[in-house]
Amino acid sequence: MVPSRSSRWAREIRFLLGDPLLFVVVFLVLSSLVVFILYPLARVVATSFDTPKGFGFSIFLEVLKSKYLLQGFWNSIMMSTLTAIGGSLLGYLFAYTISRTNIPFKKLFHIIAIIPVVSPPFIGAMSIIMLFGNNGLITYSLLGINNYPLYGFRGLLFAQLITFFPIAYITLRGVLESISPTLEDAAMDLGGSRWQVFRKVTLPLSIPGIASAMLVLFIETMADFGNPLILAGSQFPILSVQAYLQITGMFDLPTGSALALLLLVPSVTAYILQKYWVSRKQYITITGKPTTSVIKSVHPVAKWGLFGLCLFVVMLILLVYLTILWGAFANVWGTDNTLTLKHFQYVFGVGFRAVLDTLTISGISTPLSGILGMVIAFLVVRKQFPGKHFMEFTSMLSFAVPGTVIGIGYILAFNSPPLVLTGTLAILLLNFIYRYIPVGIQSGIAILRQIDPAIEEAAIDLGADAKKTFFRVTLPLMVPAFFSGLIFAFVRAMTAISAAIFLVSSHWNLMTVQIMSQVESGRLGAASAFSVILVGLILLAIFVIRAILLYRYGRLGGKLLNI
Amino acid sequence: MGVKLVNITKVFPDPHHPGKEVVAVHNVSIDVKEGEFVTFLGPSGCGKTTTLRIISGFEYPTEGEVWISGKLVNNDPPNKRDTSMVFQSYAIFPHLSVSQNIGFGLELKGLPKETIRTETERIMVVMNLTNLANRRPDQLSGGQQQRVALARAIINKPSVLLFDEPLSNLDAKLREQMRLEIRRIQKTFGITSIYVTHDQGEAMTVSDRIVVMNEGNIMQIGTPFEIYSRPANRFVADFIGRVNFFEGTVTQVREQGISVRFTHGVEREVASCAQTVRSGDQVLVVVRPESLKLFLKGPAPMGTGSNSRGVSERILQRVPVQSNASSGQPFLEGRIDKVVYLGSVCEYEIDTGGEKPVLAVTHNPIEEGFFQPGDLVGIDFASLSAHALPQGN
Numbered sequence: 021m022v023p024s025r026s027s028r029w030a031r032e033i034r035f036l037l038g039d040p041l042l043f044v045v046v047f048l049v050l051s052s053l054v055v056f057i058l059y060p061l062a063r064v065v066a067t068s069f070d071t072p073k074g075f076g077f078s079i080f081l082e083v084l085k086s087k088y089l090l091q092g093f094w095n096s097i098m099m100s101t102l103t104a105i106g107g108s109l110l111g112y113l114f115a116y117t118i119s120r121t122n123i124p125f126k127k128l129f130h131i132i133a134i135i136p137v138v139s140p141p142f143i144g145a146m147s148i149i150m151l152f153g154n155n156g157l158i159t160y161s162l163l164g165i166n167n168y169p170l171y172g173f174r175g176l177l178f179a180q181l182i183t184f185f186p187i188a189y190i191t192l193r194g195v196l197e198s199i200s201p202t203l204e205d206a207a208m209d210l211g212g213s214r215w216q217v218f219r220k221v222t223l224p225l226s227i228p229g230i231a232s233a234m235l236v237l238f239i240e241t242m243a244d245f246g247n248p249l250i251l252a253g254s255q256f257p258i259l260s261v262q263a264y265l266q267i268t269g270m271f272d273l274p275t276g277s278a279l280a281l282l283l284l285v286p287s288v289t290a291y292i293l294q295k296y297w298v299s300r301k302q303y304i305t306i307t308g309k310p311t312t313s314v315i316k317s318v319h320p321v322a323k324w325g326l327f328g329l330c331l332f333v334v335m336l337i338l339l340v341y342l343t344i345l346w347g348a349f350a351n352v353w354g355t356d357n358t359l360t361l362k363h364f365q366y367v368f369g370v371g372f373r374a375v376l377d378t379l380t381i382s383g384i385s386t387p388l389s390g391i392l393g394m395v396i397a398f399l400v401v402r403k404q405f406p407g408k409h410f411m412e413f414t415s416m417l418s419f420a421v422p423g424t425v426i427g428i429g430y431i432l433a434f435n436s437p438p439l440v441l442t443g444t445l446a447i448l449l450l451n452f453i454y455r456y457i458p459v460g461i462q463s464g465i466a467i468l469r470q471i472d473p474a475i476e477e478a479a480i481d482l483g484a485d486a487k488k489t490f491f492r493v494t495l496p497l498m499v500p501a502f503f504s505g506l507i508f509a510f511v512r513a514m515t516a517i518s519a520a521i522f523l524v525s526s527h528w529n530l531m532t533v534q535i536m537s538q539v540e541s542g543r544l545g546a547a548s549a550f551s552v553i554l555v556g557l558i559l560l561a562i563f564v565i566r567a568i569l570l571y572r573y574g575r576l577g578g579k580l581l582n583i
Numbered sequence: 584m585g586v587k588l589v590n591i592t593k594v595f596p597d598p599h600h601p602g603k604e605v606v607a608v609h610n611v612s613i614d615v616k617e618g619e620f621v622t623f624l625g626p627s628g629c630g631k632t633t634t635l636r637i638i639s640g641f642e643y644p645t646e647g648e649v650w651i652s653g654k655l656v657n658n659d660p661p662n663k664r665d666t667s668m669v670f671q672s673y674a675i676f677p678h679l680s681v682s683q684n685i686g687f688g689l690e691l692k693g694l695p696k697e698t699i700r701t702e703t704e705r706i707m708v709v710m711n712l713t714n715l716a717n718r719r720p721d722q723l724s725g726g727q728q729q730r731v732a733l734a735r736a737i738i739n740k741p742s743v744l745l746f747d748e749p750l751s752n753l754d755a756k757l758r759e760q761m762r763l764e765i766r767r768i769q770k771t772f773g774i775t776s777i778y779v780t781h782d783q784g785e786a787m788t789v790s791d792r793i794v795v796m797n798e799g800n801i802m803q804i805g806t807p808f809e810i811y812s813r814p815a816n817r818f819v820a821d822f823i824g825r826v827n828f829f830e831g832t833v834t835q836v837r838e839q840g841i842s843v844r845f846t847h848g849v850e851r852e853v854a855s856c857a858q859t860v861r862s863g864d865q866v867l868v869v870v871r872p873e874s875l876k877l878f879l880k881g882p883a884p885m886g887t888g889s890n891s892r893g894v895s896e897r898i899l900q901r902v903p904v905q906s907n908a909s910s911g912q913p914f915l916e917g918r919i920d921k922v923v924y925l926g927s928v929c930e931y932e933i934d935t936g937g938e939k940p941v942l943a944v945t946h947n948p949i950e951e952g953f954f955q956p957g958d959l960v961g962i963d964f965a966s967l968s969a970h971a972l973p974q975g976n
């Protein structure tokens with residue numbers, strides 16, 4: 021009774037051919053993803069198996085035999101695991117306090133907690149050196165200790181927690197706010213004590229979110245390069261730094277690639293777990309009308325306990341950032357703290373090239389990355405075509421691939437024909453564009469899922485063709501998401517270091533790389549001044565984009581940017 | 584001209600079982616005349632939305648033909664079809680104001696600004712939207728959004744209006760008001776309309792004809808009267824309203840109706856039959872609860888019955904008017920088991936010793952009085968209100 025039909029695959033191909041515009045766009049996007057994401061990774065894999073005697077495992081065997089390199093691997097895993105657990109716990113407590121209690125200074129706490137997200141990830145490490153290092157403000161000036169053992173495990177863990185707990189906080193606050201307070205009210209109404217309500221309702225509903233935050237923190241810490249470069253020291257080697265040193269210090273590309281591969285595997289595993297397992301378990305039905313939460317489910321003692329904890333964390337963050345600010349104006353940090361503008365003179369003189377380069381590279385790459393992200397989001401959510409899952413997976417993969425790995429991949433891939441790009445602006449731009457598309461894709465997908473497909477159908481129904489529908493209806497609705505994605509991508513581009521450090525040259529340099537080399541040569545004042553300018557530029561950009569959106573979209577634009 | 588569907592079948596890949604398929608619509612044919620209001624009615628998942636989307640062009644039929652205004656439109660995309668849809672979620676453009684939403688279709692046609700403005704204003708007057716012209720969609724109530732969606736659809740003067748459960752997001756009062764409004768607008772403009780709903784009350788109110796669907800198939804096409812009183816099969820009889828089924832055998836076929844001997848031995852005349860039958864055929868006779876006539880055989884013994892009331896109430900209670908059908912042997916006898924007093928009517932479940940209780944309804948209980956649980960009643964019906972369905976189809 022039902023006629024036989026061709027397979028779905030054949031139908032999709034026919035569909036693509038019937039829509040030339042879609043076909044061209046899909047083809048271009050897919051091939052560029054292959055060239056600028058997969059190919060460099062493939063080169064890393066190939067190089068690490070490329071022994072003098074052809075394909076083989078001998079490089080890995082060397083790595084496994086080296087106690088020092090192996091130690092780096094385990095240290096990275098341990099540090100990432102501890103940061104994931106500790107950072108998520110801290111993030112959850114912070115998020116719970118902000119969303120479920122009526123403590124004072126909530127807004128202020130929130131703003132301070134997200135400062136680390138919009139600043140270079142190595143600020144924590146710098147500040148620790150300035151506070152507890154050899155000329156440290158606390159250790160030396162205050163306590164007179166000269167050789168406080170802060171390099172290695174303890175100092176790094178502290179820096180990583182300060183740097184990454186805000187990411188967990190933002191994620192988990194979203195999770196907690198999506199749990200309707202009515203559920204907690206209902207549990208209390210049924211006779212549950214405050215503690216039971218938390219343990220039996222709030223916590224179980226947050227578990228998938230916590231798991232997700234942990235995996236994200238694990239990935240971020242594995243990939244982090246700046247903090248360990250400054251703080252890890254030789255007693256506590258960290259994998260990403262080792263890979264960098266193998267390549268730039270010893271010019272040993274195969275070993276560097278092998279280490280990069282060791283770095284890649286746990287990160288991608290965590291990413292796949294996050295994407296295909298944890299996110300499935302998310303309770304997405306808990307939406308409904310946002311009820312005005314009557315904050316009563318937290319006992320006063322618990323509330324003030326949480327307040328104390330948050331206050332402590334906020335104070336630490338402030339300490340970290342004020343130290344940098346002071347350092348930027350101090351004559352010689354630790355020994356002569358009189359105020360001076362000489363570090364800023366340096367940044368605006370000799371160092372200004374790096375500022376301009378950074379702005380140029382971020383300014384060009386972020387909008388391009390944002391547009392590409394919106395296009396991919398649109399294709400993935402609204403269109404059917406062969407290779408769709410491949411497109412989604414590959415484009416989101418950059419999120420999981422540590423910068424060190426992709427940086428090594430780029431120098432391997434684009435140092436020889438057909439594409440010779442090393443030392444050019446193009447290699448930095450391409451790297452940034454493809455590295456930060458996931459940010460745009462995520463916000464694009466999120467908003468498209470919120471836009472009822474019927475809205476686009478209504479436009480088509482009224483006579484609009486595919487192009488008109490996209491430009492008159494879909495795109496205007498995506499613009500706020502585009503800009504909020506843009507902010508994050510811009511922040512990431514401005515603060516990027518782990519991949520970029522392989523790609524900078526005498527022609528094109530970056531502020532972050534400058535800061536690192538200033539720290540390494542002990543010029544903390546110049547490094548601080550650079551950092552202050554960098555954070556200042558980021559805040560200015562956020563402020564401008566926000567103002568435009570608020571002006572253009574009113575409340576909607578503001579809400580979308582409420583990071 | 585109108586809309587014509589010829590043997591439409593739509594098959595989807597099953598999203599839950601990869602490799603398998605779902606037949607959403609199967610072999611659907613209907614001819615909707617110009618200016619007619621036709622409703623697709625059926626339980627959720629029966630293929631109504633899919634049929635509508637095939638007409639609007641958002642889905643392509645796996646098999647079959649779609650004709651709009653005498654033109655085969657199988658390969659036309661939705662923006663090339665002369666149809667306008669009112670979406671279940673309204674699909675108001677959130678970034679445009681009310682008047683911009685309404686004028687969107689005309690703007691796409693590239694009409695001059697002045698024409699768009701006057702046309703939009705004219706429609707807004709008809710739809711009572713004038714004072715909302717500059718509102719943003721998120722400042723509108725459900726009913727107002729509904730009217731904007733309708734205005735946006737009719738401003739294009741489409742030859743066909745399509746509605747997909749347009750009232751399901753409104754509360755009950757507004758729903759009744761809006762369905763009359765939709766019918767009024769449709770009559771005013773004379774636009775051929777196809778409407779989808781799972782609410783039979785809505786279908787009965789607005790439609791010239793109703794198409795009852797089940798599991799992708801058309802079960803019956805007919806006027807509201809035909810669908811309700813002359814259902815084509817058991818599914819339709821059961822789906823529309825409440826119903827009693829009585830089994831029996833045809834004993835005689837006459838020009839006007841048939842005679843049926845029911846399983847408990849009583850013989851009655853039945854005025855209509857869904858298909859031609861012959862003597863000896865098994866039939867299922869459909870009688871609606873309000874067509875059953877009840878008369879008191881004996882009151883409930885004092886203090887019995889499932890919810891017997893106090894003596895004083897019983898005295899206030901008027902004994903129902905005796906039906907004149909009491910002359911001969913009643914069709915059935917039974918005891919009132921449950922009484923539901925609804926104000927305008929009274930509903931009963933009567934235990935006649937069969938598998939299921941018999942359902943009956945009496946009207947105007949204030950004047951006519953009503954029965955009590957435990958009352959022994961006789962049950963009968965007039966041949967005109969009985970309708971036979973041949974068994975085994």
Ligand SMILES: Nc1ncnc2c1ncn2[C@@H]1O[C@H](COP(=O)(O)OP(=O)(O)O)[C@@H](O)[C@H]1O
Pocket residue numbers: 595596597598605606607625626627628629630631632633634
């Ligand atoms: N895009 C689709 N893919 C797979 N199955 C679908 C799709 N759309 C509808 N169906 C299936 O087709 C059947 C009819 O759906 P629909 O037309 O929406 O029913 P109704 O509107 O009557 O509730 C259902 O079983 C539904 O699950």
Ligand SMILES: [Mg+2]
Pocket residue numbers: 628631632633748
């Ligand atoms: Mg439907």
